[in-house]
Amino acid sequence: MTMKIRYIDLFAGIGGFRVAANNVFKKHKIASECVFSSEIDEFAQKMYMANFGEKPFGDISQINGDIPQHDILFAGFPCQPFSIIGNGKGFEDIRGTLFFEIVRILRYTKPKAFILENVKRLKSHQDGYTFKKICGALRKLGYWIDYKVLNALDYGLPQKRERIFIIGYFKPVNFTWPPKKPKMKPLDKILEKNVDKKYFASSRIINKRKSQHKSQHNPSIWHENKAGNICSYPYSCALRAGASHNYLLVNGERRLTPREMLRLQGFPNKFKIVVPDSQARKQAGNAVPVNVVQAVLESFAPILKNDLSKKP
Ligand SMILES: C[S@@+](CC[C@H](N)C(=O)[O-])C[C@H]1O[C@@H](n2cnc3c(N)ncnc32)[C@H](O)[C@@H]1O
Structure with missing residues (x-):
């Protein structure tokens, strides 16, 4: 058998x-x-x-x-x-x-x-x-x-x-x-090129982040902790279902796309995304x-x- x-x-x-x-x-x-x-x-x-x-x-x-x-x-x-x-x-x-x-x-x-x-x-x-x-x-x-x-x-x-x-x-x-x-897989194998402008934070947020922090890494993912402190790493901090919009910003500028988030969790590129961005982020x-x-x-x-x- x-x-x-x-x-x-x-x-x-x-x-x-x-x-x-x-x-x-x-x-x-x-x-x-x-x-x-x-x-x-x-x-x-x-x-x-x-x-x-x-x-x-x-x-x-x-x-x-x-x-x-x-x-x-x-x-x-x-x-x-x-x-x-x-x-x-x-x-x-x-x-x-x-x-x-x-x-x-x-x-x-x-x-x-x-x-x-x-x-x-x-x-x-x-x-x-x-x-x-x-x-x-x-x-x-x-x-x-x-x-x-x-x-x-x-x-x-x-x-x-x-x-x-x-x-x-x-x-x-x-x-x-x-x-x-x-x-670990390097970030640049996770990040998409030519990302839609809807993922970019406002210039006010970007300027604020950049006045608070200078990264040692490129690319990097910037993380804002509960106290509002910013740090950045050549990897992402834990993705969170209910996180605030700008909790993680690629190079201090833009949010992760659904595909990038799934890649950070090890899902293959062929994994279909059939829900709105807000749901994909939660998932x-x-x-x-x-x-x-x-x-x-x-x-x-x-x-x-x-x-x-x-x-x-
Ligand atoms: C921590 S997540 C698990 C995610 C999963 N391991 C994955 O890889 O996507 C917990 C899941 O349990 C689901 N859930 C919560 N209450 C449930 C219930 N009563 N019956 C079935 N699913 C439930 C939530 O909707 C959520 O998707």
Whole structure:
């Protein structure tokens, strides 16, 4: 019997996990199939449909018992309750409880493995209480788990984006987190030429930025922090779904285009963009960096391949 990995894509957004899974399984010559996806936002559903030919199921809390059997569950669950930007309410915030939808689904579908992703702050939120609760809930289901904060900058992308990855397996396993890559893609391979003037900040903003800061890098992405201080790097700071308009400016002058933002997250150039810019910005800010998931899956693939090939 030929081996096939079946997986599900929860809180799918525009499918960062799916792009990564398709790439890695293809590379390892493992047949794979996404057997279920869920995403509540209609614009993200539209992007997902355009790129994967499938409209994800809507609100995950409304699904009962209809999720097909699968080997891996992927979920970058909503991070607003835990991020620095959010109000820090965690589990008191209703969105925080969406994690328990994952627990509910793991309990009745019992996949062999899962990979979850969230903001780095999940670990320290409420002095570690929230994270302890999350790990406890996953272990109670019988999973061996491990976690690590990984930075997209260390996996080839010119974006400083630190995210926590939690992996789970149905039995203890000798898993090694992926080694860092020595080089990142240079910014000039990400940036578009001849960018439409609508992406440029007003001359007032540009002049203000340039009076505040001189960059050591070219090209560079200028970042404005919460206190209004400006710094610039030969890479981008983390893309954010709800950031102010001029939070990141290329060379202190213009906003990133949707294509550039998707490239900063590791999406291929052929990835179709079928939504207005404002939605694309939100989606790119919410997405998981494809290269990081790929690196994690690369380390995981041999373990999965070995176990799944024993399947009757
Ligand atoms: C952090 S983003 C995940 C993005 C995804 N990993 C990607 O690569 O694009 C979380 C997603 O969960 C979705 N979401 C929030 N509540 C949901 C619900 N109740 N059911 C399904 N999706 C939901 C949001 O619309 C958002 O797109």
